[in-house]
Amino acid sequence: MSDTAERVPLACPACSPDLETVHEVLKPGGQATVRCTECGHVHKEELPEEQTVETDVVVSQDGESFPASVDVPADETLATGEEFLLETEEAIMTVRITSLEVGEGRQDEAVGEDVDTIWTRAVGNVSVNVTAHPKGGRHDETRSYDLQVPGDYEFVVGETDELSNEEFTVEGILVRDDAVGYDFEKLDHDGDSVVAKDIKRLYVRDESTTAWSAW
Template sequence: MECPICGSDNITVLKSKETSSKSKHINDYLLRCNECEHVFKDRVTQRNPISCRLIVSENENSKKTSIKLYPDEVLKCGEVLLADDGQVKVNSIETKEGRRDSALVSDIKTIWATSLEIPARIGLSIDFGGKVKSYKLDLNRDFEINTNDIIRIEDYTLKVHIIKTGSKKLSTGSARADVIKRVYTKPIDLKTYDYNLTDNIVQINFKDDYY
């Protein structure tokens, strides 16, 4: 709030009054400018939060719930929201016109999100020269994997060759577990390794498409 006479924001609230309806919240103020002593009124109107349908993914499971958001705000994919069960990351936004990367909250039908309160689940594949063994691993979301890392899985020592994220494949560099989709590895004849992920295994498969 600014003084309409001198433009200063050095304001003292003399009186305030709140009124609410089903759709909005109104604050009426009597104010005094501390610079020029001008006394004036101002009103701040805010629409009340509305309930939005929220579907939260927890690895293979999904949970339907709802979240209250202000209708005049713009929601974007990638934003983090605080839901009833903790933080979630927005993956997709559905409106009457279809999926969007961003939308006004009042136009949203469904928000699709991923829980940030559980470990990240990634895939890891071992290439045995045509035959592939595949794992699903649960890792801390901020755990970082680098290309050329040496990993121990069960009785295998592996070298990371490619890291696949949701948007690209990395042949150099690193990525956090919360963005990794799959790590591609090959067995090597070494006894030493950077870290052991055997305790992080949640599923093993013997058939998978490599790359």
């Protein structure tokens, strides 16, 4: 049996009729087929239903916010930085938890049944803020624009990209506060990479051949 099989606590009629032991779920369903990990006895049991609570969700996307709701396992711990699929009237989207509203305050981690509102940011498709300076020009002669890209699109310091009629070389990446797995807030060494959904701002050198003005 795979180590990834679902495991549930149940009484075993063969070796432990009065106390629960760990069972592997061999075949889920109304009457699930389970196997006791203590003695190997296989039997059918009705599994307890997972308790869920309907929780308010606020989604931030492209500078705007809108409400939604999601069913959350009552005893599951939620934490900032975690992502989940959210079904709304308009679409199914991937969102990342940015904070959890519990009572009168905000927390980074809480049990599902204690959470009043889950504050999130859409990360399936994102807008990346870019600061560009001209090729061979001064760094104070800059312009800013936004790039619309998939959240998992990877930008690499030192590499040249061409997106939305913009050609540029990445020189530095400012990482978002809710991103996890990065050692520094700003990455500027060749080979450093960050996916779009984790980027607060992208610093680039413009590689276009046409002249342009900061104005």
